[in-house]
Structures are given as structure tokens and as C-alpha cells.
Amino acid sequence: MFLMASQYPVALLVGAVVFLLYTITSLQRKYHQYRIARANHCQPVRFQVSKDPFLGLDSIRDNIDCAKKHILLERSLSRFRQYGNTFRTRRLRTPIIVTREPQNIKTILSLRFKDYGLGNRIHAFGPLLGHGIFTSDGEHWAHSRAMIRPNFVKDQVAHLDIFEDLMGDLLALIPTDGTTVDMQELFFSYTIDSATEFLFGHSVQSLKKRLSGVETDENDFASAFNYAQDAIATSTRLGPLRHLFRDRKAAQCNRVCHELVEQFVEKALQYRANYQEEAAVDDEKKPRYLFLQGLAQQTGDRTRIRDELMNVLLAGRDTTASLLSNMFFMLAKHPRVWQKLREEVASLQGRAPTYAQLRNLTYLKYCMNESLRVHPVVPSNARFAVTDTVLPVGGGLDGNAPVFVPKGSIVAYNVYSMHRREDFYGSDAGEYRPERWADLRPGWEYLPFNGGPRICVGQQYALTEAGYVTVRLVQQFSVLESRDPGPWEENLTLTLCSRNGTKVSFQSS
Numbered sequence: 001m002f003l004m005a006s007q008y009p010v011a012l013l014v015g016a017v018v019f020l021l022y023t024i025t026s027l028q029r030k031y032h033q034y035r036i037a038r039a040n041h042c043q044p045v046r047f048q049v050s051k052d053p054f055l056g057l058d059s060i061r062d063n064i065d066c067a068k069k070h071i072l073l074e075r076s077l078s079r080f081r082q083y084g085n086t087f088r089t090r091r092l093r094t095p096i097i098v099t100r101e102p103q104n105i106k107t108i109l110s111l112r113f114k115d116y117g118l119g120n121r122i123h124a125f126g127p128l129l130g131h132g133i134f135t136s137d138g139e140h141w142a143h144s145r146a147m148i149r150p151n152f153v154k155d156q157v158a159h160l161d162i163f164e165d166l167m168g169d170l171l172a173l174i175p176t177d178g179t180t181v182d183m184q185e186l187f188f189s190y191t192i193d194s195a196t197e198f199l200f201g202h203s204v205q206s207l208k209k210r211l212s213g214v215e216t217d218e219n220d221f222a223s224a225f226n227y228a229q230d231a232i233a234t235s236t237r238l239g240p241l242r243h244l245f246r247d248r249k250a251a252q253c254n255r256v257c258h259e260l261v262e263q264f265v266e267k268a269l270q271y272r273a274n275y276q277e278e279a280a281v282d283d284e285k286k287p288r289y290l291f292l293q294g295l296a297q298q299t300g301d302r303t304r305i306r307d308e309l310m311n312v313l314l315a316g317r318d319t320t321a322s323l324l325s326n327m328f329f330m331l332a333k334h335p336r337v338w339q340k341l342r343e344e345v346a347s348l349q350g351r352a353p354t355y356a357q358l359r360n361l362t363y364l365k366y367c368m369n370e371s372l373r374v375h376p377v378v379p380s381n382a383r384f385a386v387t388d389t390v391l392p393v394g395g396g397l398d399g400n401a402p403v404f405v406p407k408g409s410i411v412a413y414n415v416y417s418m419h420r421r422e423d424f425y426g427s428d429a430g431e432y433r434p435e436r437w438a439d440l441r442p443g444w445e446y447l448p449f450n451g452g453p454r455i456c457v458g459q460q461y462a463l464t465e466a467g468y469v470t471v472r473l474v475q476q477f478s479v480l481e482s483r484d485p486g487p488w489e490e491n492l493t494l495t496l497c498s499r500n501g502t503k504v505s506f507q508s509s
């Protein structure tokens with residue numbers, strides 16, 4: 001459409017008014033922000049030196065390169081050493097504040113929880129996880145959380161039969177003659193079996209399938225799930241640039257994962273169709289709560305059910321398996337620690353532990369705490385400021401002044417680097433030394449399970465499972481040896497496990 005000559009002055013006037021309004025709104029916003037910053041005594045934060053200070057393209061590239069070389073966490077640590085415990089960077093137009101200050105992390109996760117959300121996480125996580133507990137905020141999140149919580153009441157978590165039932169299969173897959181075995185693979189099978197039984201009421205029985213020696217769908221699922229998570233991590237690092245890189249393999253892997261979950265969607269829908277009758281029968285028996293059934297009572301929407309199940313499967317399988325894999329990697333490298341564990345576990349006289357006994361094994365707790373400190377399973381995370389807000393520290397030359405956080409910023413927090421702060425953990429913060437826990441009573445400087453309203457719902461379950469498996473292995477084998485000549489290296493997708501697996505050998509007493 002063309003403008004008539006007589007219409008030009010009108011168009012110019014409209015343009016000028018729009019420009020003026022935009023400028024006034026921007027100035028008002030800046031002034032408002034300035035007042036918040038001044039009222040809170042905020043100071044500027046150190047800026048990470050960048051060849052591209054406008055878009056931060058070199059930082060994005062550096063992160064992707066480091067992730068490929070499996071040194072991203074070490075790189076993050078060296079950045080904190082260089083720039084201090086809080087610094088600023090940017091990704092395209094988005095300002096990012098990066099921190100490893102407990103006070104700041106407590107503020108975003110708890111004290112000012114409402115000022116933050118997950119932001120655009122759904123863009124990167126959505127293709128695999130859809131809309132579930134890990135990708136939603138507000139009412140959707142509260143609803144997802146309410147449905148899963150009853151699965152983790154103490155009575156259910158203290159019920160150790162599921163773990164014991166699987167131990168036989170796990171032990172049958174471990175050679176006892178000193179041959180090398182990759183425990184990481186086995187732990188991943190163990191935890192998907194226990195999580196599907198515990199949360200969905202039906203185990204995928206991947207350990208049994210391994211035992212039968214048949215190539216299984218579960219093996220396809222395991223590698224597809226790993227790849228799909230790696231793709232999410234890369235997509236997160238790329239931010240909006242993800243649209244320039246198409247990953248066909250990721251789309252294929254997402255399909256494989258969704259197919260595995262479909263069998264549980266069917267079960268949920270069947271349960272929904274019949275649950276009035278089942279409820280009448282079950283009332284007498286007081287069955288345990290199953291997330292799958294709780295979910296099916298709330299919705300018959302296939303996609304919602306699939307997404308929620310997918311989210312919880314990620315939470316249940318990878319996290320505890322990673323804790324076990326990382327810990328056994330270190331136990332195998334530290335025979336003295338293994339020996340001490342054996343001495344503690346000897347008090348059980350070879351019997352399977354009860355829930356109460358498990359909780360009283362202090363050194364076992366130290367070993368798990370220390371693994372989660374040195375190799376936190378969720379080592380880095382982020383929140384998105386949904387309003388103008390303030391962090392308590394990180395500003396000024398000494399990094400002790402409050403920091404203004406404009407709406408739309410990302411605050412990225414790095415638990416891996418926080419857990420290696422020498423001012424909290426001493427000069428040997430990088431070492432695996434469970435004994436340090438005898439004197440440690442950390443607050444927010446130790447955060448493997450997150451904090452605040454979104455704290456991990458599976459924490460007790462995970463520690464019970466990891467503790468139980470460890471005790472049963474300690475009881476079975478007197479000798480644990482590392483068969484990996486190298487140090488632990490990172491394999492960082494959404495969770496953190498060992499790049500070269502957990503190659504060890506066991507021998508019975």
C-alpha cells in the first residue's frame with residue numbers, strides 16, 4: 001500500500017509519537033530501576049572479559065567447545081577464580097549474572113522465589129520433556145508437584161523391598177573373579193527398574209533383560225535418552241541460536257524415549273477408565289500411592305500424562321544412578337575409604353539393613369555427601385528474573401555489595417564451583433575425603449538437591465536407594481579395585497556422571 005503525498009505528515013507524526021512514547025517508557029523504566037538499585041545500595045558487577053561484549057558469541061562458542069572436550073565444569077571454576085564469586089556476561093541480548101555465592105542462591109531459590117521463573121527452559125527441554133514438573137512454573141508446576149509428593153511419604157520411601165528384589169539381578173551381573181565391569185551401565189539399569197516400579201507400579205525389568213542376554217529396547221532407550229539429554233544441554237548453551245542448528249538425531253532419540261513411556265501412558269489410561277471400581281476394592285487394602293495412578297485420576301490427557309511421566313523418569317533414573325556411579329568411581333580409587341565402609345557395615349552382620357539402620361550408618365552418609373559435593377549430579381542451573389530484583393552480594397570491587405538484576409536477566413548458579421570453594425571446604429576442597437563431614441554443618445554452600453519451594457522431592461528416596469545398594473555391595477565384596485587408570489572426567493548432559501563409566505573389579509571375601 002502506498003501513502004498519498006498528503007498523508008506523509010500524518011505518518012511522520014504517528015512515527016514521532018510512537019518513538020516518543022517508547023523513549024519515555026524506556027526512560028521511566030531506567031529511572032525506576034535506578035531507584036531500586038540506589039535504594040538497595042547496589043554496585044556494578046565485574047564483567048567477564050569477552051572478545052564480543054555485545055552478543056557474547058565467543059562465550060557461547062567457548063562453552064560448546066569445552067563441553068565437547070568434557071572440561072566445561074573446570075572451565076567454569078577457573079572463570080570464578082579469575083572474576084570472583086559473581087560476575088556478569090551476556091548471551092546475545094540477554095544479560096547473565098553468574099554466581100557461586102550461597103547467599104545469592106538462597107535468594108533466587110527461596111527468599112525471592114517469586115521474582116524468578118524457569119524462563120525459556122521449555123524451548124530447550126520441551127522436545128523431550130514437554131510440559132512437566134521440570135519445565136513449568138506457576139499453577140502447572142504446583143499441580144505436578146502435588147501429584148508426585150504423596151509417592152515420597154516416609155512410609156513409602158522406607159519400604160525397601162523394591163531395592164532388595166533388584167539386588168539379586170544386579171549381583172548376578174557382576175563378575176566375582178576380578179574381571180572388569182562397568183558399574184555405571186548397571187546402576188542406570190538398576191535405577192530405571194526401581195523408579196518404574198516405585199512410581200509407575202511396573203518395572204521395565206532392564207536388569208532381567210540384560211541377564212537374559214537379549215538385545216533389548218531398553219538398550220536403545222538408554223542410549224537414546226542419553227543422547228536426547230545431551231542435545232538439551234547443547235540447546236540450552238546455544239540459546240536462541242539453537243534454531244540455526246538442526247539435530248535430526250535428537251528428534252529420532254526423543255521419539256524412542258516417548259515410545260518407551262507410551263506403555264505407561266496406556267496403563268495410566270486403563271487405570272483411569274476403571275479406577276472407580278478399583279478404588280472401591282483398594283480402599284480395604286490401602287494400597288501404596290503410585291504417581292502414575294494419581295496422575296491418571298487427575299487427567300486423561302495423553303500428552304500431559306506422557307510429559308509428566310517423562311519428567312519423572314528423568315528425575316528417577318539418571319540422578320541416583322549418577323550418584324552411585326560417581327561414588328563408586330571414587331571408592332575404587334580410595335581403598336582406605338572402602339575399608340572403612342566395610343568396617344561400619346560389618347555392624348549389620350551381613351543382614352540387609354532396615355531403613356532406620358541405614359540412616360544410622362554415619363560413614364556411609366559421609367561417603368554419599370562427599371560424592372555429591374565433589375561431583376554434584378546437577379552441577380549447574382539457572383533462573384530467569386521475571387521482575388526487577390536484587391541479589392544480596394556480588395557487586396563492587398570486593399564483591400560484597402548488593403547487585404541489581406533487571407527483569408529478563410538470567411541468574412546462572414554453579415553448584416560444582418560453589419562446592420569447591422576453599423573458604424568453605426578448605427585447601428583440599430577438590431579432594432574426595434569423606435572424613436571432612438565429621439565437622440561440616442553446611443548451609444546453602446552445600447546444595448546437591450536444590451533448596452526452597454522447588455527442592456528435590458526425591459532426596460530421601462535417592463539417598464535411601466544409593467545407601468542400600470552400597471551397603472549390599474559392601475557386604476558382598478571385600479575387594480573393590482579401579483580398572484580405570486585415568487582420573488574422573490565429566491560427562492555433563494542434564495546430569496553429571498563419569499565420562500569413562502565406572503570400570504572396576506570386585507572380589508568376594
Ligand code: HEM
Nearest residue numbers: 145315316319320323377378448449450454456457458462
Ligand atoms: C542423587 C539423586 C538426586 C539429586 C542429586 C537430585 C537433585 C535435584 C535437583 C538439583 C533438583 C532441582 C532442579 C531444578 O530446579 O532445576 C531436583 C528436582 C527434582 N527432583 Fe531430584 N535429585 C535426585 C534424585 C531424585 C529422584 C530419585 C527423584 C524421583 C524419583 C527426584 C525427583 C525430583 C523432582 C520431581 C524434582 C522437581 C522438583 C520441582 O521442580 O518442584 N529426584 N532434584
